[in-house]
Amino acid sequence: MTGQEIVFTLLGVVAVGSAVMVVTTRQLVHAALWLVVSFGALAGGYLVLTAEFVAWVQVLIYVGAVVVLLLFGIMLTRAPIGPVPRSGEDDPLDSGNRWAALAVAVATAAVLITVLVMGFRDSRIRLEAGGGGAEPLGGSLFRTWVLPFEVLSVLLLAALVGAIVLSRTDIGAEDDEPGTDIPARTGGPAPDGGARVGGAKTGAGTDTGGRTGSGGSKGGGAKVDHSAEIAGAETDVKGGDGKAGAAEGSRGGADGARGREEGGG
Amino acid sequence: MSVPLAAPDPTLQSFGQDPWWLIGGKVLAIFVFLVLTVLLSMWVERRIIGRMQLRVGPNRAGPFGLLQGLADGVKLALKEDIVPRQVDKVVFVLAPVVSAVPAFVSFIIIPFGPTVSIFGHQTPLQGTDLPVAVLLVLAMASMGAYGIVLAGWSSMSPYSLLGGLRSAAQIISYEIAMGLSFVAVFLFAGTMSTTGIVNAQADRWFAVMLLPSFLVYVVTMMGESNRIPFDLPEGEGELVGGFHTEYSSLKFAMFFLAEYINLATLSALATTLFLGGWRAPAPISTVWEGANSGWWPVLWFLAKLWLFIFFFVWLRGSLPRVRYDQLMKLGWKILMPFSLGWILLVATIRGLRNEGHDMTQVAIWAAVVIGAVLLLSIAWDLVGRGRGDGGEIVPDLDGGAAPEAAGGFPVPPLDAPHYHGVAREGADVTAHKEVASGSH
Numbered sequence: 001m002t003g004q005e006i007v008f009t010l011l012g013v014v015a016v017g018s019a020v021m022v023v024t025t026r027q028l029v030h031a032a033l034w035l036v037v038s039f040g041a042l043a044g045g046y047l048v049l050t051a052e053f054v055a056w057v058q059v060l061i062y063v064g065a066v067v068v069l070l071l072f073g074i075m076l077t078r079a080p081i082g083p084v085p086r087s088g089e090d091d092p093l094d095s096g097n098r099w100a101a102l103a104v105a106v107a108t109a110a111v112l113i114t115v116l117v118m119g120f121r122d123s124r125i126r127l128e129a130g131g132g133g134a135e136p137l138g139g140s141l142f143r144t145w146v147l148p149f150e151v152l153s154v155l156l157l158a159a160l161v162g163a164i165v166l167s168r169t170d171i172g173a174e175d176d177e178p179g180t181d182i183p184a185r186t187g188g189p190a191p192d193g194g195a196r197v198g199g200a201k202t203g204a205g206t207d208t209g210g211r212t213g214s215g216g217s218k219g220g221g222a223k224v225d226h227s228a229e230i231a232g233a234e235t236d237v238k239g240g241d242g243k244a245g246a247a248e249g250s251r252g253g254a255d256g257a258r259g260r261e262e263g264g265g
Numbered sequence: 266m267s268v269p270l271a272a273p274d275p276t277l278q279s280f281g282q283d284p285w286w287l288i289g290g291k292v293l294a295i296f297v298f299l300v301l302t303v304l305l306s307m308w309v310e311r312r313i314i315g316r317m318q319l320r321v322g323p324n325r326a327g328p329f330g331l332l333q334g335l336a337d338g339v340k341l342a343l344k345e346d347i348v349p350r351q352v353d354k355v356v357f358v359l360a361p362v363v364s365a366v367p368a369f370v371s372f373i374i375i376p377f378g379p380t381v382s383i384f385g386h387q388t389p390l391q392g393t394d395l396p397v398a399v400l401l402v403l404a405m406a407s408m409g410a411y412g413i414v415l416a417g418w419s420s421m422s423p424y425s426l427l428g429g430l431r432s433a434a435q436i437i438s439y440e441i442a443m444g445l446s447f448v449a450v451f452l453f454a455g456t457m458s459t460t461g462i463v464n465a466q467a468d469r470w471f472a473v474m475l476l477p478s479f480l481v482y483v484v485t486m487m488g489e490s491n492r493i494p495f496d497l498p499e500g501e502g503e504l505v506g507g508f509h510t511e512y513s514s515l516k517f518a519m520f521f522l523a524e525y526i527n528l529a530t531l532s533a534l535a536t537t538l539f540l541g542g543w544r545a546p547a548p549i550s551t552v553w554e555g556a557n558s559g560w561w562p563v564l565w566f567l568a569k570l571w572l573f574i575f576f577f578v579w580l581r582g583s584l585p586r587v588r589y590d591q592l593m594k595l596g597w598k599i600l601m602p603f604s605l606g607w608i609l610l611v612a613t614i615r616g617l618r619n620e621g622h623d624m625t626q627v628a629i630w631a632a633v634v635i636g637a638v639l640l641l642s643i644a645w646d647l648v649g650r651g652r653g654d655g656g657e658i659v660p661d662l663d664g665g666a667a668p669e670a671a672g673g674f675p676v677p678p679l680d681a682p683h684y685h686g687v688a689r690e691g692a693d694v695t696a697h698k699e700v701a702s703g704s705h
């Protein structure tokens with residue numbers, strides 16, 4: 001084994017080990033941090049394979065943006081982000097889908113490994129410095145693989161549009177709007193306070209419904225309550241003088257797309 | 266001037282040939298340079314702000330108060346190091362380190378000058394260079410965001426959490442626009458290595474050629490640095506101290522250090538990418554042949570760097586803080602579409618030039634396109650103003666009003682699950698020790 005191979009193997013061990021930690025740790029935020037280690041080790045692996053452009057893009061996008069957004073999501077929602085006790089029935093981290101998820105993960109890994117082994121069994125690629133720079137990568141991406149690249153772009157665009165559609169409640173079917181039942185579930189402060197400041201109980205109520213509903217369709221209604229509260233508390237600090245009203249409801253919904261950012265502040 | 270003019274400008278191939286002591290020396294020099302820059306820029310900032318506010322500023326420690334930064338550092342180091350009882354200890358300690366280390370790392374690719382002779386070795390005045398050097402800076406900037414967001418989370422305080430989240434959203438948003446502003450530079454330089462980019466500006470600075478990119482970068486630079494007018498993550502009127510509310514002593518000092526190093530890094534990057542790096546400004550280099558060789562370029566580089574730092578301070582002295590939704594609107598709805606359109610235009614012009622079209626005609630058409638877009642946007646603005654929704658503050662009154670318990674005062678949510686924990690048996694993160702360490 002050469003030095004490179006040893007480093008590569010070690011990086012692989014770190015990546016797999018920290019990936020296992022991601023799914024076994026009892027702290028959601030620590031899980032995200034282990035994911036950072038895993039992605040970082042992966043980037044190191046790319047570096048050893050002389051693919052430095054891919055390596056830095058891995059750090060920039062996966063470590064720098066994806067996991068930060070993940071942390072962001074964990075902290076803004078009512079996900080259990082304190083240490084969670086190991087208890088049987090009502091363990092918040094226990095999922096009924098555990099075995100299904102394991103099966104899917106193993107199957108995916110098996111398919112990938114099979115494809116790699118079958119495809120590259122006998123081939124050896126000679127690594128040379130600069131072979132993984134931006135120029136060769138761009139060349140092969142936009143000459144040889146331009147069609148898959150474009151298809152992927154369309155897929156990402158579809159995902160983007162889908163996210164916007166899901167987070168907006170002012171478009172789509174009318175009966176989707178859970179305008180009345182959600183505020184009751186979010187707890188007392190929301191509708192009461194809104195009405196007190198706004199002076200228009202129905203208007204404020206609809207508004208809350210719109211926003212919470214927008215989150216609810218994003219996935220897991222209970223998750224977004226906190227974000228709505230934070231955003232609400234923040235705007236309250238900034239001093240609204242109570243121009244609420246029914247029109248506000250649609251605005252709250254329309255802002256759903258921005259909800260992630262605004263929830264933070 | 267001590268070096269013969271024969272020494273060519275460094276390229277990517279000039280790196281990787283230094284002996285070990287030279288590499289160590291360069292790293293040490295960059296480290297010392299950064300620490301000195303931080304100490305000095307703290308003093309400069311306070312003095313300039315003082316002048317702007319018709320005060321004197323710190324003038325007691327040392328000549329002209331020059332040692333004020335050092336005195337502050339010593340004071341911070343000697344302060345009691347308070348670790349709140351319920352924090353996640355590991356992450357709480359890790360966060361300032363994660364914040365400070367990437368700030369140091371990204372300076373390694375900043376070119377200070379051309380090839381010089383150090384003890385008989387011809388070497389470029391730059392730590393190292395990569396084919397994707399600018400990506401490294403962006404990657405390190407996004408790593409720095411971890412320090413802030415983890416500091417916010419691990420403090421287990423609503424103010425810190427909100428500050429950390431604000432900062433994460435802000436840094437990610439502005440990093441996209443920042444990356445887009447670099448694309449035009451890459452297109453014209455044909456490389457992402459900083460030496461290559463500096464060499465590509467031998468004739469004309471990119472700040473002149475790619476002015477819109479430069480302007481976008483300057484705005485995103487403010488956003489990335491978490492400073493006024495975009496210092497929402499630590500807006501003391503709203504969040505006490507933001508993400509570092511719970512930090513004290515050396516840990517706080519590390520955040521402070523990271524902030525000022527980031528300031529220097531962003532300024533140095535702006536200098537390198539848009540202001541010709543170490544190249545002398547036009548009147549000097551045209552009159553004086555030797556301005557771009559030997560050790561003189563370090564002077565030009567430092568002058569440009571400090572110009573930017575002064576600009577930062579100047580802005581801090583003049584601008585108020587923006588509102589958070591304005592910040593996000595600027596980042597996502599103005600800077601990003603604008604950058605995308607500009608890149609489209611630049612790429613088209615580049616493509617046409619590569620095809621061998623007449624550049625004057627291309628320039629005319631580009632001007633026409635820009636003019637049309639401007640007119641359209643003005644028309645759009647006029648129409649939009651008629652609807653009366655342009656920038657009006659409409660308070661969100663949904664669900665976030667004050668809880669009854671606070672007597673109607675606006676308070677941040679106090680029932681986030683991790684403030685009081687979900688049945689806290691995990692004693693590993695909540696060691697009951699009042700004061701972990703401290704010097705007195």
